Amino acid sequence: MQALLNCKRSLRATPSSSASLLNLGFLGLTFCVTASQARFLKDVSQLMRGFRRGPLTHVTYLIEIRGAPASSLKTVKNHKHIRTVQIRINSRIRYRHVPINELGPFLEWIINSLVVRASWGQDRYCLIHAAVVVKGRKGILISGMSGSGKSSLSLALLYRHGYQYLTDEIACWDTKTKKIVAYPKAIMLKERGFLRFQQTYPQLHTHMWDSKRFSQKVCFFMPTQKASSRVRKTANINLVIFPRYRERENLRISSLPKAQALLSLQKERFDSIGFGQGDFDTLSGLLSGTSVSRILYHNVFEAADMIDNLVEQRRAS
Numbered sequence: 001m002q003a004l005l006n007c008k009r010s011l012r013a014t015p016s017s018s019a020s021l022l023n024l025g026f027l028g029l030t031f032c033v034t035a036s037q038a039r040f041l042k043d044v045s046q047l048m049r050g051f052r053r054g055p056l057t058h059v060t061y062l063i064e065i066r067g068a069p070a071s072s073l074k075t076v077k078n079h080k081h082i083r084t085v086q087i088r089i090n091s092r093i094r095y096r097h098v099p100i101n102e103l104g105p106f107l108e109w110i111i112n113s114l115v116v117r118a119s120w121g122q123d124r125y126c127l128i129h130a131a132v133v134v135k136g137r138k139g140i141l142i143s144g145m146s147g148s149g150k151s152s153l154s155l156a157l158l159y160r161h162g163y164q165y166l167t168d169e170i171a172c173w174d175t176k177t178k179k180i181v182a183y184p185k186a187i188m189l190k191e192r193g194f195l196r197f198q199q200t201y202p203q204l205h206t207h208m209w210d211s212k213r214f215s216q217k218v219c220f221f222m223p224t225q226k227a228s229s230r231v232r233k234t235a236n237i238n239l240v241i242f243p244r245y246r247e248r249e250n251l252r253i254s255s256l257p258k259a260q261a262l263l264s265l266q267k268e269r270f271d272s273i274g275f276g277q278g279d280f281d282t283l284s285g286l287l288s289g290t291s292v293s294r295i296l297y298h299n300v301f302e303a304a305d306m307i308d309n310l311v312e313q314r315r316a317s
Contacts, residue, residue, distance in 0.1 A: 025054025026183060027125060027172065029118055031111060032056065035065040040085065044104050047220055048111070050165075050184030050231045061114055064088040065103070089114075104209040105218050108185065112169060115183070116270040123175070126282050129268040130171035132180050132235060133163040138311050139180060139235035141171055141286075142243060143268050149245040149300060152193045156304035158223055159201065164232045165223035170270065173286050179234040186220035193300075194219050200301060238314060240265075240292045241307060245300075252296045253306055258284075261292040 022033035022045050031054065035041050054060075066086045085103060087095040087110070098106050119127050130143035131150040140157070142150045150168060157163040167183040174181050189197065191208065198204050208217040223231060242256060242264055256264075262283050269279075291314065297303035 022048060023053050023056060024048045024051035026051060026115060027119070027181070029060040029115065030054025030056070030058055031061050031063065031114070032059045033063045033065065033107070036067050040065050040067065040100075040103065044107055046222055047104060047108055047186045049222060050182075050186070060118070062088075062090055063107070063110065064091075065107075067100075099210065101210045102212065104207075104220065105188065105211045105213065108188065108220075109213070111185075115170065119172075119270070125181075126173040126175060126286070127270040128171040128173065128265060128286075129169070129270060131168040132166040132171050132182075132237070133157050134166065134232050134235045135161065135163045135308070135311050136315060137236065138238045138315060139166075140239045140241060140307065140311065141180070141237050141290075142241045143171070143265060144243050145268070147245065149193075149243045149297070149303070151187050151189055152197070152245075152300045153241075153243055153304055153307065155187050155189065155197065155221060156300050157307065160301065160304055161308045164230050166232050166235055173282070174234075175282055175285060177234070178285060179236055182231060182233050182235075184223075184231045186222045188218055188220050190214055191217040191219070196300065237286060237290055239307075239310060240287065240290050242292075242294045243303065244294070244296050245298065246296060247298055249296050249298045251299065251302050251306060253310075254294050256292040256294050258287055258292060261287055 022041055024031050033041065033044075064087070066088070084097040084099055086093060087098055089110070095106075116127060119125055128141075128143060129145075130141050131154040132139060132141050133154050134140070140163075142153055144150055154165070154168050158165060165184060165187075166180055167185070168187040169185060170183045172181040172183055194204075194206070206219040206221065208219050211218045240261060242261070262280065265283050265286070266279060291310070293310065295303055295306065
């Protein structure tokens with residue numbers, strides 16, 4: 001409680017002329033990100049611009065990015081002279097030396113972690129490591145571990161087939177409305193995936209960030225950068241895909257039993273440990289009325305075309 005009071009005092013004390021403000025709301029949470037220099041958030045602000053603004057009167061988390069201790073900030077005239085930044089959460093220093101060239105993916109990881117932490121103990125929402133896109137009224141949930149190709153497949157479906165976007169990281173299943181609630185952060189691609197995209201879409205250009213977590217550079221795309229792609233607020237799920245990327249793998253797709261799909265989704269849940277009766281009921285509700293498939297691929301565009309064919313077949317039936 002005291003940390004939250006300090007957070008609100010800091011927010012009131014932050015001069016708007018010297019700070020950049022990134023304000024977003026999700027599931028009743030309000031995140032406010034401020035920076036000692038506005039240029040710190042020039043690229044970072046693109047990560048979360050798909051979110052609705054949250055009420056500044058009810059800030060849940062205040063994230064402050066500072067280039068140096070306050071006493072020496074006056075001597076810093078250009079953010080390029082700053083090699084690392086300090087990150088505070090609700091007025092407490094959490095990370096002291098974050099390289100400035102890793103700030104984008106690091107801030108994304110912080111916000112994702114805070115969202116997951118806040119969801120623990122809530123019965124209404126179930127958070128799954130998955131991407132969600134929509135065509136017409138058909139929602140496609142693409143779930144799998146890191147490196148399976150969720151983000152690449154999502155972006156391919158957006159660019160090639162005009163899908164709408166909900167998330168590429170956290171699929172928030174509302175057990176009351178039986179719908180996925182959008183978590184519309186920018187889509188993150190690793191450098192190797194981006195280079196494959198750029199071969200087909202040479203007009204794509206973006207800022208590359210370093211990332212020790214992935215041992216390679218990463219970049220972000222906001223779906224609204226493509227005119228035919230829009231962010232949806234909610235969606236029903238009609239098709240569940242478990243992708244697996246393999247070098248020189250022939251494109252293959254097969255149906256997956258619901259029992260196996262339940263176990264696979266449970267492994268990708270952020271907000272649960274074990275597999276109790278409540279978990280079974282929650283995930284069974286998510287899979288009710290859906291078709292479940294596993295796809296093996298090495299060409300992301302061929303895989304996206306096959307997924308789109310499945311969606312069209314379900315729309316026609």
